[in-house]
Structure formats: structure tokens, C-alpha cells
Amino acid sequence: xxxxxxxxxxxxxxxxxxxxxxxxxxxxxxxxxxxxxxxxxxxxxxxxxxxxxxxxxxxxxxxxxxxxxxxxxxxxxxxxxxxxxxxxxxxxxxxxxxxxxxxxxxxxxxxxxxxxxxxxxxxxxxxxxxxxxxxxxxxxxxxxxxxxxxxxxxxxxxxxxxxxxxxxxxxxxxxxxxxxxxxxxxxxxxxxxxxxxxxxxxxxxxxxxxxxxxxxxxxxxxxxxxxxxxxxxxxxxxxxxxxxxxxxxxxxxxxxxxxxxxxxxxxxxxxxxxxxxxxxxxxxxxxxxxxxxxxxxxxxxxxxxxxxxxxxxxxxxxxxxxxxxxxxxxxxxxxxxxxxxxxxxxxxxxxxxxxxxxxxxxxxxxxxxxxxxxxxxxxxxxxxxxxxxxxxxx
Amino acid sequence: xxxxxxxxxxxxxxxxxxxxxxxxxxxxxxxxxxxxxxxxxxxxxxxxxxxxxxxxxxxxxxxxxxxxxxxxxxxxxxxxxxxxxxxxxxxxxxxxxxxxxxxxxxxxxxxxxxxxxxxxxxxxxxxxxxxxxxxxxxxxxxxxxxxxxxxxxxxxxxxxxxxxxxxxxxxxxxxxxxxxxxxxxxxxxxxxxxxxxxxxxxxxxxxxxxxxxxxxxxxxxxxxxxxxxxxxxxxxxxxxxxxxxxxxxxxxxxxxxxxxxxxxxxxxxxxxxxxxxxxxxxxxxxxxxxxxxxxxxxxxxxxxxxxxxxxxxxxxxxxxxxxxxxxxxxxxxxxxxxxxxxxxxxxxxxxxxxxxxxxxxxxxxxxxxxxxxxxxxxxxxxxxxxxxxxxxxx
Numbered sequence: 001x002x003x004x005x006x007x008x009x010x011x012x013x014x015x016x017x018x019x020x021x022x023x024x025x026x027x028x029x030x031x032x033x034x035x036x037x038x039x040x041x042x043x044x045x046x047x048x049x050x051x052x053x054x055x056x057x058x059x060x061x062x063x064x065x066x067x068x069x070x071x072x073x074x075x076x077x078x079x080x081x082x083x084x085x086x087x088x089x090x091x092x093x094x095x096x097x098x099x100x101x102x103x104x105x106x107x108x109x110x111x112x113x114x115x116x117x118x119x120x121x122x123x124x125x126x127x128x129x130x131x132x133x134x135x136x137x138x139x140x141x142x143x144x145x146x147x148x149x150x151x152x153x154x155x156x157x158x159x160x161x162x163x164x165x166x167x168x169x170x171x172x173x174x175x176x177x178x179x180x181x182x183x184x185x186x187x188x189x190x191x192x193x194x195x196x197x198x199x200x201x202x203x204x205x206x207x208x209x210x211x212x213x214x215x216x217x218x219x220x221x222x223x224x225x226x227x228x229x230x231x232x233x234x235x236x237x238x239x240x241x242x243x244x245x246x247x248x249x250x251x252x253x254x255x256x257x258x259x260x261x262x263x264x265x266x267x268x269x270x271x272x273x274x275x276x277x278x279x280x281x282x283x284x285x286x287x288x289x290x291x292x293x294x295x296x297x298x299x300x301x302x303x304x305x306x307x308x309x310x311x312x313x314x315x316x317x318x319x320x321x322x323x324x325x326x327x328x329x330x331x332x333x334x335x336x337x338x339x340x341x342x343x344x345x346x347x348x349x350x351x352x353x354x355x356x357x358x359x360x361x362x363x364x365x366x367x368x369x370x371x372x373x374x375x376x377x378x379x380x381x382x383x384x385x386x387x388x389x390x391x392x393x394x
Numbered sequence: 395x396x397x398x399x400x401x402x403x404x405x406x407x408x409x410x411x412x413x414x415x416x417x418x419x420x421x422x423x424x425x426x427x428x429x430x431x432x433x434x435x436x437x438x439x440x441x442x443x444x445x446x447x448x449x450x451x452x453x454x455x456x457x458x459x460x461x462x463x464x465x466x467x468x469x470x471x472x473x474x475x476x477x478x479x480x481x482x483x484x485x486x487x488x489x490x491x492x493x494x495x496x497x498x499x500x501x502x503x504x505x506x507x508x509x510x511x512x513x514x515x516x517x518x519x520x521x522x523x524x525x526x527x528x529x530x531x532x533x534x535x536x537x538x539x540x541x542x543x544x545x546x547x548x549x550x551x552x553x554x555x556x557x558x559x560x561x562x563x564x565x566x567x568x569x570x571x572x573x574x575x576x577x578x579x580x581x582x583x584x585x586x587x588x589x590x591x592x593x594x595x596x597x598x599x600x601x602x603x604x605x606x607x608x609x610x611x612x613x614x615x616x617x618x619x620x621x622x623x624x625x626x627x628x629x630x631x632x633x634x635x636x637x638x639x640x641x642x643x644x645x646x647x648x649x650x651x652x653x654x655x656x657x658x659x660x661x662x663x664x665x666x667x668x669x670x671x672x673x674x675x676x677x678x679x680x681x682x683x684x685x686x687x688x689x690x691x692x693x694x695x696x697x698x699x700x701x702x703x704x705x706x707x708x709x710x711x712x713x714x715x716x717x718x719x720x721x722x723x724x725x726x727x728x729x730x731x732x733x734x735x736x737x738x739x740x741x742x743x744x745x746x747x748x749x750x751x752x753x754x755x756x757x758x759x760x761x762x763x764x765x766x767x768x769x770x771x772x773x774x775x776x777x778x779x780x781x782x783x784x785x786x787x788x
Contacts, residue, residue, distance in 0.1 A: 001589075001592060001620040001621050001622050001645070002592060003594075003647065003648060003651075004506075004560065004592070005505060005506060005651060006504065006505060006506050006507050006508045006511075006530070007508050008504070008508075009504070009505055009651060009654070009655060012651070012654045012655065012658075013654070034459065036458065036459055037458075039454035039455075039457070039458050040454070042453070042454055042457045042458075044449065044453045044454065044457070047449060047453075047457065048446070048449045048450070048453075051445050051446075051449060052442070052445075052446070055438065055441060055442045055445060056442070059436070059438045059441075059442075060433035060434070060436055060438065061433075062636055063433070063436045063438070063441065063634035063635070063636040063637070064430065064431075064433050064436075064634070064635060064636055065428065065430055065630075065635045065636065066636070099493055099638075099660045099664075100660055100661055102658075102659070102660050102661045103659065103660040106658065106659045106660060110400065110402070110403070110529060111399060111400060111403060112398075112399060112400050113400055114400045114401050114402075115509075117400075128657070128658060128661070131657065131658030132658045132659070134658075135504060135655070135658055135659075136400070166398065195395075198395060198396060198398070200397075226395040227395050228395050236459075240457035240458070241457070241458060241459045241665075242456055242457040242458055242459065242460070242664065242665030242666050243457070243664060243665075243666065244493075244660070244661075244662070244663070244664045244665075251395070253397065254397060257397075257399060257403060257406070260403070260406045260407070261403060261406065261529070263522070263525065264406075264496075264500065264522060264525030264526045264528075264529055265496070265497065265500045265526070265529075266493045266494055266496050266497040266500060266638065266660075267494055267496045267522070267638075268638070269638070270493075270636065270637060270638045270664045270667055271635075271636030271637075271638075272636050272637065272666075272667070273664055273666070273667070
């Protein structure tokens, strides 16, 4: 049989990260590749307890079908938390639970993107957002981005000169892959520009709660008077990714469309997962838990930066993230990070080459490292090895 | 803000079933509407045990990210079961775990359908498959269908005269909504026609294990020598729907495409759910569990048919399914089942009007009832009430 696939999948290739993660299942590998949280910080005892209680008290409901919108107490909690932290005025009906925030990206594409529509994004941007949106036939325009966020003049120039801009996709806090955080004025400028041009913003915020220093900055929601910002969140980085529970929050009219689209896509999220997370939030203090994560990741971030400062050869630069999971490394322009990776894997050290984070290609002299997943001794050993490999190239 | 949605969602309205299910959250309602399994049959004690064991023995892995393909022991089990029951020769790599079989429908659309492509389906067909595929801009042609399956001459006529047929979507066992089962010759004919025309078949089989009488009939896979059949399965009806674990099985080349598409869609299924189901299958005998379900549903099916035979007025006809969850009722052509539903809800009895099961509309004189979810006394009370309402109309 000659398979006749849809045009949208003709460009598809395996995500480099997922393929590298397969290699990294080898336990000898020191992996800075994935975006994996530290598993030793999962609140395992508490989860055993809530799992027991949910099955004991709500067993049959927790195993049955439920509504597409998701479990009301969990949507209530999310609305309240966003209202407290971000100054929004959300009700539960402003929230749809999604199968991880990756599904919220997919649904965003499905709700908004026609073939030929344009998505503006940071340069570089999260590579799985690229795959999610590309499935709907869009084009990407990368807005030149510095350490403070998208550069306003460039944003204006692109918005003024590009028809069919449907979405602006950004990760203002501890961006994936760079670890950078947008300044307050840049946030405000972006939302004003979006309102002026009547373009939707997808604010992806999986890492915002993982801040190691300075005060939190407001979500883009804080500047939005027109319902043009949709915020994505997830329990993957502050609780456990295996549950696959994230959310999209925004204007109720838009969220209703997402609900309808999710119905046809997968009916609903896992019922048990929704109830177990809700029960955890009812019985335990997630702020204490997040504080534990912050402390460990901060130490690992410090260690990572220190090791890169001490051992990476001159000519190699890197970001110094104030939170999140990732740092971003730039090599001299004549060095291809894929070549470095091949050598590095021989030393059992993995990372993700940066090229895939540019939707229109390029910048092969970059790579991303994760500092959340490996214990301190492995970070030390791995970055020492990596520094040695880099010295062969630079 | 004037929201500018994608064209694909312009036709979208709330699924009638989901909207009715909201009404039926009122515990006084006797609902024949949803496709809900009987919650009292969920193996709750066993699930408590496997949930405890998985968290105890595999806690951190079960809460972490995993591969897109899904948990290998579960894919092994599914391949082995299909091989035993259906004579296939699947390996785990022929299987992708999906977030319920609804997601397998969505992924099928995403992998195969371009705008303007045609999907052939039974008439009527599963309404959430209609929404899943329509999101990719396809057209539907309903193939005239009798109690044995699609009518061969009609299938040939439509295949010969329709360009752009990309998929043929069928539910050969205890179809949703009619409860009908395809005969062996009709199965063979369909696959031969698909091979001749080089068209993919999506065989949706959520109910095949719930057979109350006669011998099982082979899956369409049995006649496929070219990898043109993709089979969808699910744990929702033989275990618990709240887990949202289903699968797609077929030629490895095609399944690899599904894996890539799922990566961008939602990364992976819930890790805990995959491992808990696998642990259940390892420790318990699911055949004994399915036998329990079969026995109860068979009794309810018998009761349902008997009550309809005894109390529904003349001029109302219905199917007598040999398995599954649904029966299909036809009223005289001048009666609209939506009007009947309004009256029936006044008596606290719900069902799903049949119109939405026809992708191109029509046949408003039909409706679907579910016989798996309500206990015997409620079935009796509800169908007596419904018969009374019907007598007002016929």
C-alpha cells in the first residue's frame, strides 16, 4: 500500500529531544537534554495518600467519564491561584483542563490557525510549540529577541508588515530554551501591540513558579483589557508530569471554543489524575512543595553557571537564568552543536542542539542544557566532560 | 476583541450527547443517553491494589515523563491479545497508546485528512468520529448500510464515483449508534474494496469484547494483506474510561507517523494510567472481569428489548444488538425525536436523538438508547415512562 498522508505531516520529523531522550534511557548517560523535573522531588508519600483517599472516597466517579471542561474543584483552585498571583479575575469557567500544556498548544492551533496564517514567536522558541502549530499549516515569523524579550521596534515592524498574523506565542518567564525572562515594559508593550493589531497572544507559563531570585513579574493577563491573552499552565513542573494535567485560561467565550474542540479531540482529561491533584491541593501545602523544588533547582542552577564559568572555553557564552529549568549556550558561529553532541555522547553526556528551536532554521552554533534533572555530582561530572569536548572545538 | 477563529471551527457546536450528559448529572434523571459503562462493575478493589503497588514499586518512573509510544509492557499485552483474538501478527511497535480511542480518531484525521478529502462512513455513524474528522476539513459520504454492514453495491458505486476518498470509517462490532454487527462476507468485501482502491480503513472497535451471544467474528485485520486497516481499541469499556487509555494498531510505518503526530499533540499518555493498567493485567484475570460485564450487560440488553417489545407502540422499530452498549430506535418518519426528548426529559428520562449521527443531517425520527449504565429497576422505570411518551406521539 502506498500511503497517502495529509500534506500537514509531510514536513514531520521526530523531535530531536524525544529521539535523544531514547538514547538517554541508558542509565550511564548524563543527560542535560530533556526538560525533566527532578524525580526525587516528586511528593511520592503524599501522592500515595491522595491516591488511596480518592479511590476510597470517590472511586467510581474517579474512574468514570466526566465533563470535558474538567473537575470543578481543580478549575476553582487554578482560577483562585491565578487571581492571587497575577491579579486576574477568573472564574472556573475561564479555565479548561488540558492533557498537559502541550495539548493546550495543540488546541490553540486547532482553534485559531488556518493554513497560511502567521504565528509570531521569540527567536529561539520552544520546539514542541513549533510542531504543535505547524500541524495546522501556519508559517512562523521569529521576532528578534534580546535578553529582555521581543524587541519592540522589531515587533512593530513585523506586525505592520505582515498580514495574517493570528497568534503571538511567547514564554515570558524563564523561557524554553534560553531561560530568559521578559522585563515589565516589554510585557506591557507586547500586550498593547496585540490589542492594537487585534492579535491573540498565547502566553505559555510552565516555569513561572520556579523563580530563584527577585520578585515575580506580572503575567501578560495583567495588561490585557480585551481578552486577547490566553495563558497556559501546567502541573508538570510544580507537581508531576506523568499526570498530564495542564490548563488554558482566558476569556470565557474563547475557552468555550476550546472546550468544544477538546470534545472532538479526546473528550476529557484522565478523571483520576484531576481528582488526585485536587485532593493533594486540598490536603497539602503546595507552596511548601514548590519551595523545596526552587531550593534544589537554584542550587543546581548555581552549580551549572559556576561550572560553565570555570570550565567552558573562551568564546562560549551562556545565559544566567533566574528560574526555570534551562540555560542556553552559544558557540562561535563556525561550530555546529550537532557535531559537539556526537563527540559528547561518546563521553556519555547529552544535550539538545539549538537549531530545532528556530522554526525557520539556522543558528546551529547553539544548544540548550537542562539543570533540573541531574543530581549535583552528575552535573559536575557531565559539565566537566562537556567542557573538555568543547575545548576540542573552540 | 473580535475573535478570528480558524475556519475549521465555524461549524462547531456542542456535542448533543455532552450537553445532555450535563442535564443527566441530576441524579433523578434516568439516563439512556451517554455511552457510560456500569460504574458498579469497575474493579475498584483491584485498582486500589495496583495503584498502591505501582506507586510503591515504580513511583518516580510512574510520575515522570515517558516515551510517546507508551509503556512497553502494555503495548506488548495489547499486541499479544490482538494476535490471539484476531489472528494478527503485531509486535509492540505496531501499537501506539492514545488518550482514549477518541484521540486515535483525532490523530487519524491529523495523519490522513486534507481539506476536501472524503471520509466514507456507515449511515448512521458515531457522532464524535464526525467531529474528530470534520476538524480537518473533510467531507462525509454515508454509505447506505443495512443490518449486515455497508451494502457492497453502494460501496462500489461510491468508491468508483468519488475522487479523494481518504478514509473509510467503520465500527463492525455492535456499532455505535445502531448496535449492528457486520457479517463475515461484508467484512471481507470491504477490505478487498479498500485494497483495490488503495484507501485506508479505520476500524473502531471499542465494544468487540462485549459480545453476549454467537461466536466472535474476525477483525478487518484478518483480510488485510496490504496494511490498509488501522484498528482502534480502548480500555474504556472493558476496564474504566476515566483512565483515558486506548490504542491504534496497524502497519508499523503508519503507526510511526501517528507517533510523530502525537508528539506534537500532547507528548504522551498519562504515565500512571499506563502502568496501573499494565499492573492490573499482570496480576488479575481480565477475562473473568469482562465475563462479569458481559453477563450484566446481557441481562440489561434482554430487559431493554423485552420492555421495548412489550411497551413501545406499534410503528416504532428497534435493533436487537448481540453485544455492546446501544440500541437504535426508529419512529414513524413524521416524528422528530428531539420533540420526544423534550417531553421525555419532563419525565426525567434522557436519550440521544439520532439526527447528529448522520454527518450530512437527516433522519430526525431516530434515537439511540444505552442499556449498560442504568440498573435494572431504572431501566424498567425509564423505558415504561418513555413508552408512555412515545404513545403520545405515535
